Amino acid sequence: MRDSKVAVVGAGYVGLTTAACLASLGHEVVCADVNRAKVNALCRGETTIQEPGICELVVDGLAAQRLKFVLGASAAIPEAGIVFLCVPTPMGPDGAADLSALESVVTELRRGLLPDCVVVNKSTVPVGTAVRVAGLLDRADVAVVSNPEFLREGMAVRDFLGPDRIVIGSDDPDAAKRVAALYGNLSAPVLLTDSASAEMIKYASNCYLATRLSYVNTIAELCEHLGADIGDVTAGMGYDPRIGRSFLQPGPGWGGSCLSKDTHALLRVAEDAGCGFPVLRAAIDTNVHQHDLVVDKVRQAVGGRLAGVRVGLLGLTFKAGTDDLRDSPALEIADRMAAEGAELVGYDPAVDGPVPGATDRVQVAETAYHAAMGAAAVVLLTDWPEFRGLDWDRIAGLVAGRSVIDTRNLLDPLVLHRAGLSCLRIGHPAPDEVGLVR
Template identity: 65%
Template sequence: MFARRIAVVGAGYVGLTTAACLASLGHRVCCADVEVAKVERLRRGEVGILEPELPDLVTEGLAAGRLSFVVGARRAVGDAEVVFLCLPTPMGEDGSADLAAVESVIAETRELLPTGCVVVTKSTVPVGTAHRLAELLGRHDVAVVSNPEFLREGSAVTDFLNPDRVVVGSDAQDAAERVAALYARLGAPTVLTDAASAEMVKYAANCFLAMKLSYVNAVAELCERLGANVTDVTEGIGYDRRIGQAFLQPGPGWGGSCLPKDTAALARVAAAVGLDFPLLQATIDTNHHQRSRTVAKVRMAVGGSLAGARIGLLGLTFKAGTDDLRDSPALAVAGALAAEGAELTGHDPAVRVVSGPLTVVDDPYAVAKDADALVLLTEWPEFRALDWTMVAELLNGKVVIDTRNHLDPDVLSRAGLTWHGVGRPSVAC
């Protein structure tokens, strides 16, 4: 494998993981970001996001001289053979992806890119973006390639180095093959296609996963009404290889930095070309319903009114293993509880401060003190290991709403607590 000179623009979850992992594969990588303080920390090997294995890879890359950090894209691209754009594409007010950051970097660097360089969009971008960026570049000697990422927060390094597949798309076959060669050591199946299809792969994948989560949440609600157990149901269907076990865990709704914006963006794209996509809209609507259903469970548990109720929240991030609060269903539920007058105290192993009507404490037992109900919203392993007898003594109301089916109902029952899960029969003390 030939070592390439690579520039990575953006040092967030995707950019930093991409830079550190490519450096670990032997490439020489310069990673750029606009935040001066972040770049200075990274030069010292200090990683400011919770991502297992990433700090070690950054430290190793710096020590080996294969990884460096600079302020600003212009300083990174001058001698690069491949430039990865790992920039935020947040959801705009109309639901479409905002490409301002991507287009800004293209405008800033187009005159500096070396002849024969390949620009790679790693960010999730709408179908047609590669073609648009090629027009903005106005450089026939610079190819644009789509290479979507499929990284899960909390396991991003593992996902990068052990991918299910590598997808590379471009209208320039040789450029696509050069990008695919960067991953050759990983031995993953590689899909070489056109740019539009590669861009579509990411949206199609994420929206399918969101659909699967909304489906299992709807099934869980049906199980509650019919007296079935969703855990047994999902086990039964998950052994079917056509379905699989992944993304079949009910919860308070899905969130994070990807699924909400990607479902909204694909819905917007479909509408723009006159396609009615009711299945996708139902996926989004079901997710909103699930959050409302969670609030209704808490309301019922405290007697029918949340006004003045003291509610303890366990977990605030959108999933365990990350410190990411973006579009967290836990915070959405918290906001709805507060809107009905609940007084909220929360704890999360990865969070110290949250804006809004919520007091965050360092001790999970402080969450339970004098609370009328305890609500588990994020599936941190630490919560299973709590002394539930002590929790029961601290609680005012002896009820726990477990929105992830994460806790052992029998353990809580023996502690004198009533457990309410999702899609499963409640267990009383």
């Protein structure tokens, strides 16, 4: 069947995962990207993102001749019955999603698409984009479908092959069913809906999660003021089936490539529609406030001023399990401290060295111990499990100060106390006079 011949435009986190996983399901997939070096590496089976399982799927797909990588979108579509668009839709200066890359690809492809082809928006796009894409294509014989992704970085392969739901939206029921058939071997609920609803589902989901995180961060702040313990509070909340346990972990603020841009994009969509969204605005403002709170904790721990103070950072990526630095709360907090004159040395297991445009204000260290050396305070910003197993006695002998600010509540405060260090956590009472915490 022609529908088993699939083109994927874009080889980033979403595109590469989509291409490799569809190939693993038995489809013939051609994946295109504009970056020649990336395409050449992928043709050799060398993946360009850190994602568990993706390298194996790429190698297997190449070996089975079900997966191919090409340069340029036009080279991917000559035989494709279904074309996935997985291109970046970053936040523009006004907060709205920047659709220029998507529109450029659609314009490039419109005359080369086979008759009766289906174009699938996999990128996160505002409501109404499917209609706009159809207008740009200007092809009555080509249907447009919205099939939003729900992939977590660090778990993308698992999420694709074991999804909790598959959402497919189109005003053409036959086209929607054709896309649904690609996922036929997966066991998951399939929601067939209109394109506007599918586009809204993606934004509504991500913005709800961001709001939930902002809520729990505010509860954590309140716990600190009132002497309550956020760990016990969220445990008690999580037993309620109406609430559940996910996204109840306080931290330094949310970030990453999705939540930041999607919250701003939906807020802009709501404003353009004349619909106020004060809850979402408050969630964004609360996240900014959370960055300030962490900087305040560090400032207080080093005596009230950051100017000229050396601070060691553990973690630079936006979360553990990925090498993604985009909109990382760790880097946002680092930038704020650097603006006050702090000297920053940071370590992250997934960051081998300086990344221009991302780590410019941080000296990237080879190990956690190098980051801690001579630091007036150590700040844990990313929840890499290996940080819990560090030799804290060794770190205590390297640092100049005694304070460790654990913004992820990852560390065992008793272990640090035995090493002579004080552990300041999010949403927990401050260490008492003997350095212990509840």
